[in-house]
Amino acid sequence: MRSLAPIVDELRLTGAGALVVGLAGLAATIARRADEPARVVIPFLVVALAVGAATTIVGATWLRRAIPQAPPPPQGSPMEPAGRTRLRCILASVIVAVLMVVAVILAPGLAAILAGAAAGSGATDLRTALWVGRVQRDDGVEVLRAAATSPFAGSRRPVYARPAA
Numbered sequence: 001m002r003s004l005a006p007i008v009d010e011l012r013l014t015g016a017g018a019l020v021v022g023l024a025g026l027a028a029t030i031a032r033r034a035d036e037p038a039r040v041v042i043p044f045l046v047v048a049l050a051v052g053a054a055t056t057i058v059g060a061t062w063l064r065r066a067i068p069q070a071p072p073p074p075q076g077s078p079m080e081p082a083g084r085t086r087l088r089c090i091l092a093s094v095i096v097a098v099l100m101v102v103a104v105i106l107a108p109g110l111a112a113i114l115a116g117a118a119a120g121s122g123a124t125d126l127r128t129a130l131w132v133g134r135v136q137r138d139d140g141v142e143v144l145r146a147a148a149t150s151p152f153a154g155s156r157r158p159v160y161a162r163p164a165a
Contacts (some may be wrong), residue, residue, distance in 0.1 A: 003080040004144040004160065007063075007156070008129050010089055015125025017093025021159055022048070022119025025100040029111040031152065032104055040112045047116030055124040062156060067135060067143055072163035077160075080147040088148060111161060140164050 045083045080088075098120055104113035132143055142164045146157040 001074065001077055002146045002149075003045055003078045005080040005085045006148045007143045007145040007159065008132050009082070009085055010145060011125045011129035011132065012092055013086060013089035014092060015122045015127075015129060017090060018096065018122030018143070019126065020120045020122070021093055021097045022115045022117070022122055024097075025104065025111055025115030025118065028100070028104045029108050029115060032108045032111075040108065040155035041110045043109070044116040044119070047113050051117045051120030053120075055121050056127075058116050059156075060128045060131075063159070064131070065133065066159045067161065070143065070159045072162050073160040079144075126162055136164060 026040065026044050029044075030105050033040050096114075100114055100118070101110060103114050135141070136143055139161075140163060141161040144160045144162065148157065
């Protein structure tokens, strides 16, 4: 049986990590291409907006529909330890950060695009975490999600709700 993790914790960690990596990637790419910042900033903004919109439409909308219908967690489902949740979520950001460093060095144009994708995705996760937090407070529930088995697992993992402790 898969362990469960608080979805707000996951969204905050992955969102903050992706946003920081994206903004750091933007800064590093601008520094690398100081003579032509518009060729960095414009692709970054376009991709950040496009990815932010796409992840909102696909992931956040799915979650907004799933949470009100979320069943209680399966009997006996273990909770993932908080430290493991943090490590799992941070690992994805570290992998993207490594890719970002390589892109900044070898292909600054690609780095701007990668930075925009990370920032757009991160911003959506943070906004979704705020929404889920409001739902939890208003409805008196805790929303849980099946813990990912990979740092790149999709967001459409089973969602559960239980009365808040």
